[in-house]
């Protein structure tokens with residue numbers, strides 16, 4: 262059987278119109294080699310702290326990637342066959358090669374998806390693979406990646422340096438003592454890996470183990486977290502700890518963008534009932550909403566930039582949630598409202614020049630109707646890049662088309678790869694850079710922007726805006 266070659270076209274994702282393509286090429290040339298700033302993501306800090314070789318191709322590229330297994334699951338592949346660990350410790354596939362085959366045999370499912378683009382780029386650029394994935398090539402490609410992973414130049418720190426990452430942020434719970442970040446800092450390695458404060462487990466009454474989490478928060482801080490003031494002080498102390506470890510941002514993954522500004526007496530009563538598991542869904546929503554406002558107040562005091570990632574119906578499949586736990590691809594976007602939802606927070610803090618909030622959405626209908634007008638007005642609001650299901654060429658195009666005319670480029674924050682899939686980081690940033698150059702090239706070709714301005718914007722979008730927005 263003839264092998265099908267894997268090649269990356271120089272002009273991939275650039276406009277097919279020759280005038281625009283020529284401009285886009287020039288813009289892209291100026292940004293392709295810029296360092297990567299990755300201010301939001303979910304890589305494991307242990308990788309960089311321990312710098313052990315990655316175990317095998319499947320556990321690096323398939324098992325942690327929910328984009329991969331949600332697609333395979335949708336076509337009937339059980340998560341057990343992909344090596345996803347069960348909560349009860351029950352039997353799942355352990356053999357990396359068999360997991361890889363289950364993936365490679367169904368590679369055609371990924372045609373037209375960004376996963377396909379990211380994988381092709383990672384295999385080609387990181388591991389030197391020159392043939393397309395498929396049932397017939399699966400074993401050869403597995404062996405090639407496995408032999409790479411055994412070499413020192415494929416260890417986590419070496420890859421970090423080769424990817425030209427200037428700074429990489431991970432995401433941790435306030436209950437995390439950040440042992441890996443401590444180890445990293447003590448190691449003398451010059452790579453900059455910072456944490457991000459993500460308080461969902463202690464501010465969402467519907468999070469698994471909420472009451473125990475809040476009790477643990479009290480132990481860690483010496484505060485009485487059963488009282489409203491003690492609870493808030495404990496959250497502030499953990500923010501200070503995270504900031505001392507290098508964090509520059511917080512992150513909030515709430516089901517909605519609801520914010521509240523409630524009376525202190527009512528907050529006391531919400532907290533005490535939350536700890537007993539006695540809140541109605543509407544009250545849980547109020548509790549989370551109040552906490553966003555409290556976090557904004559704390560941000561003004563400690564300077565951490567606030568990210569709000571609303572609108573995912575997480576763990577939508579109860580059977581998968583029971584068997585495998587959270588974040589297993591069963592996340593579905595919901596309609597999300599911002600104009601009314603953010604008002605209590607903005608009424609209180611929206612004019613404070615020290616506050617910086619980065620908004621994300623999974624509801625693209627809000628781009629031009631709500632988000633661009635909000636960010637194009639309030640100094641404290643900026644818009645995050647096209648996120649999650651929209652971290653894709655079409656998603657990025659829509660994001661620019663719907664936002665720039667009202668909010669400009671400078672109320673956005675550059676790109677976030679938001680990934681657990683470490684080898685795909687260069688691929689993801691490359692897609693964003695190409696799509697931004699494509700968008701700018703059209704403005705130049707239509708004489709809406711001069712090329713020298715477009716060039717400046719391209720560099721800002723690829724590099725400078727992320728550093729500025731995340732105070733890096």
Ligand SMILES: [Zn+2]
Nearest residue numbers: 301302303679
């Ligand atoms: Zn994230």
